[in-house]
Amino acid sequence: MRKERELAPLQWGDPMNATLRVAIYARKSTATEGKSHSCEEQIERCLQDAKSFGFAEANIVVFEEPEGQKGDWYWDDGRGRHDGPCRPELSKLMRLVESGDIDVVMVYKADRFYRDNGVADALLKRFRELGVRLIAQGRDVEVHSARGLYQAAVDGAAARQWRDQISEDIRRDHRFKAERGMFSRNPSCLGFRSKGRGTQAVDPIPDELEIVRRVFGLFVHGENGEGPLGITAIANRFMDEGVRVAVSAKNHRVKHPDKVHTSQIRTILTNCMYAGRWRHLGREFETERLLVPGFDGELETVVPLALYEAAQRKLERSTVPGRKGLGLAHLLTSIAVCGECGRPLRTQQRKRGDGTVRLQFICSHLRGDRPCSRKGTRAIQVELVDSWVFEHLSPLLWAQLKQLESSTGRDGLLEKKTALERKLAEQRERESTELVRLSTVLDSVQLAGVATELREERIALEANLADVSRQIATPNQPDASELLDLRDLPLAKAKELIRRSLLWLAMTHRGVVAMTTWGTYCAAPFVEAPKGYKTQESKRRIAPVCPVASLGCASWFVNPDEFVRGQREYQPARMRNLADHEVVHTLWREAA
Ligand SMILES: [Zn+2]
Ligand SMILES: [Zn+2]
Structure with a gap:
């Protein structure tokens, strides 16, 4: 570590200041900070202060975060040392700081820079090590002195408590409102406009509500004797007819008012406001505020409830989780791949001699610059693969994971990790509340002592936790116990x-x-029924997982290189850190 430099606080109007390289940092997260100053205001104030200090305008760079960046987020140091989301502009700023191109960082208030003890520590530690100064509210925070550090710790703690308090209040208020059938956010949408903030009332827009009813009607019943339409067909028809469904929100102009996007149609179909309900955090609450007068003058929902529910059922049927275009939603779609080309299999309906329809996996990559010959793969009934996974594969996976867990002492580590996480949360809480409480009874020297002590305890805990987390290898594997009842779990x-x-x-x-x-x-050979054998069932079945087959199955791949290539193309993120022989073992023997 570099030796930390002792720096005298910057003075206003010091002629030497004109040589300093200055960065101004501004941030506003809209969610909870409606009344705080805008980024422009923050920058303007900093520029005024910069003049007072005598910084040269040519030496000033400005970093303005896009909206929504949070003060307890870290920066990306290029080595992934900080968890969680990163603030992009802060990351750029810190790169300049690290490369020694910045002498002074200015913020309107310290909470623009950090809203959390952890972030404050990390930032100020680098500042101290690199001899960079921080100016907040027009004065040098003196991060190189004990007094300045103490001030930063108290600021961080107070800001954190304030933030926790405010977001908790907002959450509670929103839930409270929703449970009483009140709006917990702006209710404007196609067909309804808010009467204004705080009014808890909407104006129905009859023309738009007609469009809403038509969307539901088209989706479930169709029009003029035609059958029901899909979402894309509805969007296309509206575009042909010049029907507009875009609603311009406040501060937001509609980019292409003449376009109708499928997502807009989907938004309409899933909006429970048309069924007289308000959705809050995934739960729906009935509210009379969304009822509109019907033909007989009585209040009713925009869309009849039966029609709304029918639309929801149709939507559920058409929602395919995971990648699109691989056929019907299924346990193994987008997991099962072709044994020849390594690309995902699609499901296909196959009509059998007796008129029944069966779903089968088949490789569909027959065209393009790398067509699959299908020689190294066989079509197989989806149902058979499913039950093989449930009956034979998952018990084996369970056993293997169980063995892994006991052999690495993973259970013990997991327990240790949970305990440490709990302790750390308590310590963070204590740090915030204690400092705020003590700031009224202790003088600044005493308080600085307490702050340092609390911070050191927390840093020790953080280091300990990071260490344990590292020891828990491949944390992404499921726990063995999770695999026990695979069949009873929801599909997703x-x-x-x-x-x-x-x-x-x-x-x-x-x-x-x-x-x-x-x-x-884990390999299992196909069992083929002999030629001429008549059966109602599939002629190709899957045997249980076989240890001998598992040892020799590398030779089942007719073209391992193509397989690896297909895999890398299909799931690049998972393959990135794997060598070819880790994707298919046979390639290891060739390489060795
Ligand atoms: Zn558009
Ligand atoms: Zn293929």
């Missing part, structure tokens, strides 16, 4: 667990092969 959850357990699940021409995220093969 089961899918997520499989995705975290498997790097890929390939249909080769010899059988099914799964590669776990902890690097083991």
Whole structure:
């Protein structure tokens, strides 16, 4: 570590100041800070102060965060040392600070820079090490002196408490309102306009409500004897007819008023306001404020409830989780890949001789510059792969994970981590409340002592936690216990667990092969019924996972290089840190 420089506080009008390189930093997060100063105002004030100090205008750079950046977010130091979201402009600023191109950082108030003890510590530590000064509210914070540090700690703690308090208040207020059928945010949408902030009332717009009713009607029943339309068809028809559905919000101009986007149609269809309900944090609350007069003058919902519910059911059927275009929503869609080309399989309906329809996995990458010959893969019934996963694969995954957990003492580490996290949360809480409480009874020297002590305790805890987190290897693997009842879980959850357990699940021409995220093969050969054998069921079945097959299954890949290439193309993020032989083991033997 560099030796920290002792710096005398900057004085106003010191002629030497004209040589200093200055950065102004401004931030406004709109969510909770409606009444704080805008970025322009902050910058203007800083520029005034800069004049008083005698900084040269040519030496000043301004960093203005886009809206919504939070004061307890860190910066990206290029080495990923800080968790969580990063503030982009702060990251740029800190890069200049690190490279020694900045002498002074100016902010309107310290809470623009940090709203949390952790962030304050990290920032000021670098400032001290690099000899950079911080000016807030027109004066040098003197981060190089004990007094300045203490002030920064108290500011950070107070700001944090204020922020926690305010967001808690806002949350409670919103929930309170929603439960009473009141609006917890601006209710303007197609068909309704807010009568103004605080009025808790809307004006219905009859013309727009007609469009809303028509969207629901088209989606569920169709029009003029035609069948129901899909979302895209509705959007296209509206565009042809020149119907407009865009609503311009406050401070927001509609970019293409003549365009109708499918997302706009979807927004209309999922808006429960048309069914007389207000949605808050995923829950829906009935409210009379959204009822409109019907033909007989009585109040009713914009869209009849039965029609609304019918639309919701149709939407559920058409929502495909994960990638689009792979066929119907399914446990293994976007997980199952082709054993030849390594790209995802799609599901296809196949009509059988007896008239029944079965779904099967098949490789559809037959065109393009790298067509798949399908020689290294076989079509297989989706249902069979599903039950194989439930009956044979998941118990095996469970057993392997169980063994991994006990062999690495992962259970113990996880417990330790939870305990540390709890302690750290308590310590942070204590730090905020104690400092604020003591600031009224202790003098600044005593308080500085307490602040330092509390901070050191917290830093020790943070270091300890980081250490334990590192020891818990591959934290993304599921816990073994989660895999026990895979079959009973909701589809999305089961899918997520499989995705975290498997790097890929390939249909080769010899059988099914799964590669776990902890690097083991699980292979099961296909069992083919003899020629001429008549059956109602599929002729191709999957055997249980076989240890011998698992050892030799690398040879089931007709073109391992193509497979790896397809995988890298299909899931680049997961493949980035893997060598070829980690994707398919056979390539390791060739390389060795
Ligand atoms: Zn557009
Ligand atoms: Zn293929």
